[in-house]
Amino acid sequence: MKYKSISAALALQLALTALCDQSRAQESTPQELIERSIQRRAVEAVIWGIPAVNYERMLEAAIANGAKLNQVVYWSKPVNAANQTLTPNPDTIYLNPFYDTTDGPVVVEIPPADDDHVIVGSFDVAWQNALADVGPAGTDKGKGGKYLLTPPGYKEEVPEGYFVLPTETYRGFVILRSNFKSRSEADIKSAVEHGKRVKVYRLGGDPASTVFVDAYGKAFDATIPYDASFYELLDRFVQAEPWLTRDKAMIDSLKTIGIEKGKSFKPDAKTKAILADAAKEARQVIALKYETGFSPAFFEGTSWGVPVPPETRGGLGNMFSNPNEYGLDGRAVMYHMAYFSPKVFGGGQFYLINISDASNKALEGSKTYRLKVPAEAPVEQYWSVTAYDRETHALIRGVDRPSLASNDTAVQKNADGSTDVYFGPAAPAGKESNWVPTDPGRRFELLFRLYGPKKELFEQKWKLPGVEEVK
Structure with a gap:
């Protein structure tokens, strides 16, 4: 019995020693820890810095012109x-x-x-x-x-x-x-x-x-570059603008990836590779939030949603004055697919976005769809619907008509005053004036704009239906 007890204790000690040895073998080297820290903080830098880089890209394009x-x-x-x-x-x-x-x-x-x-x-x-x-x-x-x-x-x-x-x-x-x-x-x-x-x-x-x-x-290209150049643009912004109190938590995070006010940004080849991977990962994270972020729908039973969550929407108009909210994730979603924010959402304009059809399937450029816009849209000025490239969130290249609007007198209306808008690689017979072409090799998304929206829109007395696939 005594020997059994000693043997059990010895076996336990040997097992613990083996676990310690295994743990030591799995411990990260200092270089590995540094690289993982750069990766993590670089992903967060993209999510935080997208509106800044978005601005720098537009300014860059303006100067190039x-x-x-x-x-x-x-x-x-x-x-x-x-x-x-x-x-x-x-x-x-x-x-x-x-x-x-x-x-x-x-x-x-x-x-x-x-x-x-x-x-x-x-x-x-x-x-x-x-x-x-x-x-x-x-x-x-x-x-x-x-x-x-x-x-x-x-x-x-x-x-x-x-x-x-x-x-x-x-x-x-x-x-x-x-x-x-x-x-x-x-x-x-x-x-x-x-x-x-x-x-x-x-x-x-x-x-x-x-x-x-x-x-x-x-050429006026302001699409977001999800590679190492993203951080060069972010550094340009940091050097030019003052740190805001709400953003000071990012100062050390950016230092980790080599961005520091008053100093040159000179990442080595290894760091550039890590930054490029981090930018790609951040894009995937933001895209996932984008694809799942339109719930609840603005119009029940459809896929039309407001592209910005409420906590972000309010903060953009009041400089994020609520001390308990920042809405960074929602802000990243917004500025990865759009630019500018109004002071009052729903004041001078209102936007609805849609990335899927009535069957909740992604909008494919190779298929044909119809959107029936009901009569008497609640707007003081006009409504429009535009198709964009799903990946770049910019106008679809190679098409000569990216949108259709109610201020276009060539658009045909139905007898009841409604308007059928078609999206697809080719116009349905006799519907050329109401057709918005798509790229058959790429997915697309729709943005419906209402300028001068009336209260009937927000009271849901007028409803935009889902997008139907035309078989």
């Missing part, structure tokens, strides 16, 4: 697939002033709306949080006016007669849409002329000094 900060990039016609910003609206005239308050306040003048013209949009900081909305539902109530952007920490007295917008970043942009009454050449030209009444200049400067740079038909 000959524009400078405090100038206006505009499109002299509705955008086509040469514009690879994220989910742009091809049924309006875009004007995008990119402002820089580093050397002092900047003035942006908006002309008043009239019976034939209206400009709507939003002022955003470089993080793409909204400062104010423009137009009938915005700060100026459609009367136009002078907006004054002041830099972070600005304490000087400002003159009267301005809508003053203190910014938390030095740079940012204004998304402006000069809406046209129809797609006739005359109406589009008139919308462009009205848009070019916008002025951008430094406080005390000459409004006539405003520079407009036409980007229509030119």
